Amino acid sequence: MEKVIEFIRKKSARVAVIGLGYVGFPLLVELGKVGFEVVGIDIDKKRVDSINRGESYIFDIDSNELGALVKRGRISATADYRILRGIDVICICVPTSLNKTKDPDISHIIECCQEIAKYLKRCQLILVESTTYPGTTREIIKPILEQSGMAVGKDFYLAFSPERIDPGNKEYYLANTPRVVGGITSACTEVARIFFQQITEKVVPVSSTESAEMVKLLENTFRSVNIALVNEVAIICNKLKLDVWDVIEAASTKPFGFTPFYPGPGSGGHCIPVNPYYLSWKLKELNYQTRFIELAGKINRNMPNFVVNRLDELLNKRGKSIKGSFFLILGAAYKRNINDTRKSPAIEIMRILMRKGGKVIYNDPYVPYLKANRKTLRSQALTKGTLARADCVVITTDHSVYDYKWIVRHAKLIFDARNATKGVASNKIVKL
Ligand SMILES: NC(=O)c1ccc[n+]([C@@H]2O[C@H](COP(=O)([O-])OP(=O)(O)OC[C@H]3O[C@@H](n4cnc5c(N)ncnc54)[C@H](O)[C@@H]3O)[C@@H](O)[C@H]2O)c1
Incomplete structure (x- = not known):
């Protein structure tokens, strides 16, 4: 040794x-x-x-x-x-x-x-x-x-x-x-x-090696469960007509006993949606059902549907439908400032919109192309024209390189699933 x-x-x-x-x-x-x-x-x-x-x-x-x-x-x-x-x-x-x-x-x-x-x-x-x-x-x-x-x-x-x-x-x-x-x-x-x-x-x-293995799964399960909790809180706030982002910001001022997590269009990447299920599988062998893990996975996986339902409502109010409407999706990576699209909720949202007859284009400075519903989509240039043409601009990933003020200025309607437009005042913005 x-x-x-x-x-x-x-x-x-x-x-x-x-x-x-x-x-x-x-x-x-x-x-x-x-x-x-x-x-x-x-x-x-x-x-x-x-x-x-x-x-x-x-x-x-x-x-x-x-x-x-x-x-x-x-x-x-x-x-x-x-x-x-x-x-x-x-x-x-x-x-x-x-x-x-x-x-x-x-x-x-x-x-x-x-x-x-x-x-x-x-x-x-x-x-x-x-x-x-x-x-x-x-x-x-x-x-x-x-x-x-x-x-x-x-x-x-x-x-x-x-x-x-x-x-x-x-x-x-x-x-x-x-x-x-x-x-x-x-x-x-x-x-x-x-x-x-x-x-x-x-x-x-x-x-032991088992403790070290378990540490990682605890960390990822902790994130998955807390993200699911706050995603459900976003759904609750929507039903109560409250701004979930304001609620979280105010709750975060508590100096003890509260850790802020933020809602979003779903959880992606190769870890959070995947790793907790290793524990579920292991515990099945011991005849135990890991209820938190299953429930958190279910809530997080359903968030793209929640986003699409919100888009449906927004368009209905304007006398439009998803079918035939033109969507510009901003951000395809599963989280900000990276180019990883594995299990990205943005792509799932594109798939659902396309299945419902929506016309979908996307922009992501880090993701030049992607596959959705067996189609290859290419990142489109983000121009005043593209923003203005879209019936709805959907912010799915809050990359820091985007100029959100400029985006809001030129878009007709924005659905912001990440609170990326925080601080930008406009009645064109609808948040998750
Ligand atoms: N990506 C993350 O943020 C992250 C964070 C913590 C832990 N992890 C874990 O780390 C592990 C690796 O994840 P990743 O994101 O780097 O994966 P990745 O897919 O980005 O990279 C894995 C690499 O391994 C190579 N590979 C596959 N089989 C091989 C073999 N038999 N011999 C040699 N090379 C082989 C692949 O070609 C690929 O280049 C996974 O278990 C993941 O859950 C990932």
């Missing part, structure tokens, strides 16, 4: 990051920045080539910074797992998802661990960062790695550390977001703790 710790402290340990997406790519760059020689592994050849050319494909990573690290030989990428032969620390950041029946799909973790097992060597540290259900590291990953004949805690180290990265967040990033780690044995936790100390200000060790 001392040898690998010394290697890590001196940054002479060679590190591999497997899965170079929203989680793995920033980690690769951070490790390179602090002085490790780090190689990224991904089955997507295009991503590998892009990194080797020093070209970033996600927002939070600057190509100049990446390029400099590639040039200095700190960072490289490959699709070939054989590189693992010379690696001391391996970080697993491959995707996890749900299948059609909402059961966890951890097939990418399994495939990548089968590859790791082929090249496992003594004193290697394996860190799992992909979100998954409690028990995965011990019950699924450990046996695959031990097929090599080596024993965890003795010959190699295995720990789980949930990834907390929040793409687009300029205030909290890898280095200043505390990191939770839980190992299979206490030696595993200790080696993992020292590794993460090299890139993070604060590391929080927990008693």
Whole structure:
């Protein structure tokens, strides 16, 4: 153990990051920045080539910074797992998802661990960062790695550390977001703790891999449930003819016992709508139904329908209908200032409007094209003319680059699902 710790402290340990997406790519760059020689592994050849050319494909990573690290030989990428032969620390950041029946799909973790097992060597540290259900590291990953004949805690180290990265967040990033780690044995936790100390200000060790896995699911379930609660409050306020945004703002002045969450057109991304269901699935095995998770998912998934119903009412009042009306959707990403459209409620709203016979165009400076109802839509230029032509402009994502005053000035009617027009006074604006 001392040898690998010394290697890590001196940054002479060679590190591999497997899965170079929203989680793995920033980690690769951070490790390179602090002085490790780090190689990224991904089955997507295009991503590998892009990194080797020093070209970033996600927002939070600057190509100049990446390029400099590639040039200095700190960072490289490959699709070939054989590189693992010379690696001391391996970080697993491959995707996890749900299948059609909402059961966890951890097939990418399994495939990548089968590859790791082929090249496992003594004193290697394996860190799992992909979100998954409690028990995965011990019950699924450990046996695959031990097929090599080596024993965890003795010959190699295995720990789980949930990834907390929040793409687009300029205030909290890898280095200043505390990191939770839980190992299979206490030696595993200790080696993992020292590794993460090299890139993070604060590391929080927990008693087991299961606790670390559960921490992530608690965090995401907490968000999902609170978003659902406030989405339901938005529906209630609409029925009571109250402004939900005013209500939340006033409630937020309470200095204790209230944490503000904000309603919206639904919850998107790859985490909040997905991860809580890992717990539901796990608890079904123990004959327990996770009621909060199910209810929160249901409410959040229904928000695009709520938005479309509100649009229907608005148009009816003006003697129009969704069928035949022209909608300009502002923002396709699932949240502000990023280009990720996975499970984006904006796209779901476009789908419903199109199914109902609405004519839909969208603008998103970060999303040049997208697919909705088997059609490819391209982001349209945001001009005075387009704004004026739309029967309704729908703000689905509150990107900071939009000039909301200018948008309000030129649009006929605006439905603002994000309170993006806060502070802009106009009777053309209708809020969620
Ligand atoms: N995106 C987030 O904000 C976020 C935050 C915290 C945790 N997570 C979790 O982190 C994990 C990764 O998420 P992501 O958003 O980075 O995913 P992603 O889809 O952006 O990237 C995953 C990458 O892994 C690659 N990959 C798939 N299978 C592979 C394999 N067998 N070997 C090598 N590469 C492989 C893919 O080609 C892709 O480039 C997931 O479990 C996710 O739930 C994501």
